[in-house]
Amino acid sequence: MxxxxxxxxxxxxxxxxxxxxxxxxxxxxxxxxxxxxxxxxxxxxxxxxxxxxxxxxxxxxxxxxxxxxxxxxxxxxxxxxxxxxxxxxxxxxxxxxxxxxxxxxxxxxxxxxxxxxxVAQRVLLRPVPLSVGRLRAAVSYTSAVAEARIGGDLYEVVISPVGVRLIVGDVQGKGLEAVETAAVVLSAFREAAYDETDLTGVGERLERALDRQLGGEKFVTAILAEVGSGPEVTMLNFGHPAPLAVRQDGDVRFLSPPQRALPLGLGEHGVVRPEPHAARFAPGDQLLFYTDGVTEARDRTGAFYPLEQRAELLKDPDPEGALTALRQDVIEHVRAPLHDDAAMMLLRYRDG
Incomplete structure (x- = not known):
């Protein structure tokens, strides 16, 4: 030995x-x-x-x-x-x-x-379904609080009557308080994603849950997405980094919302709420959802991680292998412990 x-x-x-x-x-x-x-x-x-x-x-x-x-x-x-x-x-x-x-x-x-x-993290972030029809999913989570192995990023995938719905979010703060907030969001999402007829209704349920249980003391940047039977994805962005789309033809771009909205937890104050926006999501395409712990990871010179330039790392046929390669590349870019939690979810539309 x-x-x-x-x-x-x-x-x-x-x-x-x-x-x-x-x-x-x-x-x-x-x-x-x-x-x-x-x-x-x-x-x-x-x-x-x-x-x-x-x-x-x-x-x-x-x-x-x-x-x-x-x-x-x-x-x-x-x-x-x-x-x-x-x-x-x-x-x-x-x-x-x-x-x-x-x-x-x-x-x-x-x-x-x-x-x-x-144990709390495993209960909170349950394993996502790896395959739903022609969709395949993989997740990666790296907590900045290495001593406690727990952080404030969240994700979930729910199979609803209207299609596959998912959420990726980032809670304000870290540690156990962030986990409490994440638990509120995920619990509300798991119910609303199955019950509500559209993403706007899901977002409103999340807002009410946060306001009722936390009283506006915490906020969460989050993006909701829905993939139905057609070749497109509908998104609702609450102040979260835009997902990265990698097309089958090699085109790489961020799917930014028409206008930036405030995070969840701040929507009960009379501000303009986000509007759903759709993008093409066809066989052979990929969508990478992530938190700002990925794009705001800095190297020793202060340069941010160039996610768009690293899209070629997602070519691995295995989604989990692709995310592992991307996560390792982020760590090599920083060459030090991450300063923020980093969560990623890769969604693939299989072409066969």
Whole structure:
């Protein structure tokens, strides 16, 4: 079995032994007059960086034995220096063991939070149907909150009496508050997408749900889409980035709405609401829905991710493989953890 721990972990693991060995050699060769003996306590001090409290206590014991041995070798028990060095090793070891014990408790609490967050995320973002008639779908989700593995982007696909309806959205904020808002939106969408006769009705239901349960404290950029029996897609855009259409003939363009509208959660204030707009969606075409965590991903020079120029990555026959390649390209563009959640949904109209 290969060791999967990163190189820096192994370096930190060996560091306490290397420090104690170095102090011992210097103390023996330079003599007791240099005063290096108390530095043996650096061994247990560095031991707390990795591993558990038992390992730290073991290294502290080794440091204590080494300190006593060097003090005897240099006849330092006749002065205060030897006792001071021993007390330093004991004190640092006790402090390091306590620090490691507290760190392990925090790590266990964080692991529990992660488990709860993962369960909540799985319940919230259910697997979408991969195939509906001649439509194929794939999703990708990358959370910026790596410690909790949870974020504020949302997506859903519902098979309704009038066709396939979907939503992709981005909640204001991150963490558990964003998840609460996303839960409200998705719950309302799952019901409205099946009941309402048009997308406008679905959007109105979402607005009312947000206003009723959150009182205008949060907003959500979102795009609703519907694919019926004809070769077109109808969209309703609430201040969300326009989807990217990749035609079978190679044409690539963003499907921007006629006019920009405010996000969900702000529509109950008397503003102009979005109007449905349609676009061709025929066999062989693809639609990429995404959140701004994709297009606003910056490299080290501050340049945004050029999504339109990366459309060739969607040529993979497998939709999930295509999204995996695109997601990896975004990560390589940033070369660092993403600053915002990034969700993508690829919808394909099979030509056969």
């Amino acid at each position: 290969t060791d999967r721990k990163p190189p820096h972990y192994r370096t930190l693991a060996y560091l306490p032994y290397a420090v104690m060995l170095w102090v011992g050699l210097v103390d023996i060769t330079a003599g007791p007059g240099v005063g290096f003996l108390p530095l043996v306590s650096l061994g247990p001090a560095f031991a707390g960086l990795v591993g558990g409290w038992r390992r730290t206590a073991l290294i502290g014991t080794i440091a204590l034995v080494l300190c006593v041995g060097l003090a005897l070798f240099n006849d330092q028990f006749d002065s205060r220096r030897g006792f001071t060095a021993i007390l330093s090793v004991i004190g640092v070891t006790i402090a390091a063991v306590l620090a490691v014990w507290l760190r392990q408790r925090r790590e266990q609490e964080l692991a529990s939070v992660r488990s709860i967050a993962e």
